[in-house]
Amino acid sequence: MKWRSLFLLAILVAVLTGCRGTPHQGAPGRFSFVAIGDTRHYSRIAQPQAYRDNIKQINRIRPRPEFVVNLGDLILGHADRDMTIWEWEEFDRVTAKLKPPLYLVAGNHDVWDEHSLALFIERYGPTYYSFDHRGSHFVILCSELPVEDGHIAGAQLEWLAADLQKHADAEHIFVFLHRPLWVSHRGMARSGWNEHVHPLLAKYGVDVVFASHDHEFKNYGVQDGVQYYVTGGGGAPLVAGAFYHFMLTTVDGAEVSSVVIDTKGNMLPHDVVTAQARTTPSEVRSTVSGAIRNGTLGGKHASVLVWDSHVVELAIPCEEPGLARPNSQ
Numbered sequence: 001m002k003w004r005s006l007f008l009l010a011i012l013v014a015v016l017t018g019c020r021g022t023p024h025q026g027a028p029g030r031f032s033f034v035a036i037g038d039t040r041h042y043s044r045i046a047q048p049q050a051y052r053d054n055i056k057q058i059n060r061i062r063p064r065p066e067f068v069v070n071l072g073d074l075i076l077g078h079a080d081r082d083m084t085i086w087e088w089e090e091f092d093r094v095t096a097k098l099k100p101p102l103y104l105v106a107g108n109h110d111v112w113d114e115h116s117l118a119l120f121i122e123r124y125g126p127t128y129y130s131f132d133h134r135g136s137h138f139v140i141l142c143s144e145l146p147v148e149d150g151h152i153a154g155a156q157l158e159w160l161a162a163d164l165q166k167h168a169d170a171e172h173i174f175v176f177l178h179r180p181l182w183v184s185h186r187g188m189a190r191s192g193w194n195e196h197v198h199p200l201l202a203k204y205g206v207d208v209v210f211a212s213h214d215h216e217f218k219n220y221g222v223q224d225g226v227q228y229y230v231t232g233g234g235g236a237p238l239v240a241g242a243f244y245h246f247m248l249t250t251v252d253g254a255e256v257s258s259v260v261i262d263t264k265g266n267m268l269p270h271d272v273v274t275a276q277a278r279t280t281p282s283e284v285r286s287t288v289s290g291a292i293r294n295g296t297l298g299g300k301h302a303s304v305l306v307w308d309s310h311v312v313e314l315a316i317p318c319e320e321p322g323l324a325r326p327n328s329q
């Protein structure tokens, strides 16, 4: 009888935690996690090959990342309930191949009205929440709540302020959301992020903010100690010059470092695209796609931009990455 009770308790815990990673404290120490975004398909038939390729590369990383955060736009969405459920089942089927535990962020293709929001919550749980891992704190925000008009406001903003205050002594704090509400384009300048959210993040020492929505990688730099990234190359159609990728972030004591990994397993420094945009002729930038490769220039390791089989521009010199390369095993 006792074993039966324990078995039922285990099932209850599994149901409550859903398909997400199991939140746990864990001992402080060196660990890594993945951020990937916009893995959705562009038809309703199947998840894109680039998402499957990214899953393969994530699974090859050693030591294994301890969890993955998908930053949203997981399905095409904007369909009726039956079709949306069909899309979610396809997402679940492909995503089941991912080895590390998974945390989800809702994107605008996943949640677009009250019905799709209810379906998302029914399948995957709350759209904003937080968890602790090895002494660091991780905050998942939702930029898609109809009642908050695509902003971080109202009850969610109050929750965020309280959550950050409660975990102010965490070794590191990381924040994840779908839309890069800090940027000035696509109507996001009126989100109130820079007036109401960023000051909170700066006050409580947030290390990094990850968003996606734009189908590219972009390093927005550090503002008031907060590093901002867009990593939206998980599988959806790319903007010109972008490449499919995900980000691997390593926490080692006080140190936090991030690299970008493409679907071939190439590891690129976290400012590679910024450097590419700075140094690459615009006609090349608008034509080339997925052509950044690690290489050697003048005897030094470097990331180079390759176009039509020729190295056309040095993207950025970099140190030999200290992490194990995903395709080296």
Ligand SMILES: [Fe+2]
Pocket: 073, 107, 108, 109, 178, 212, 213, 214
């Ligand atoms: Fe989006």
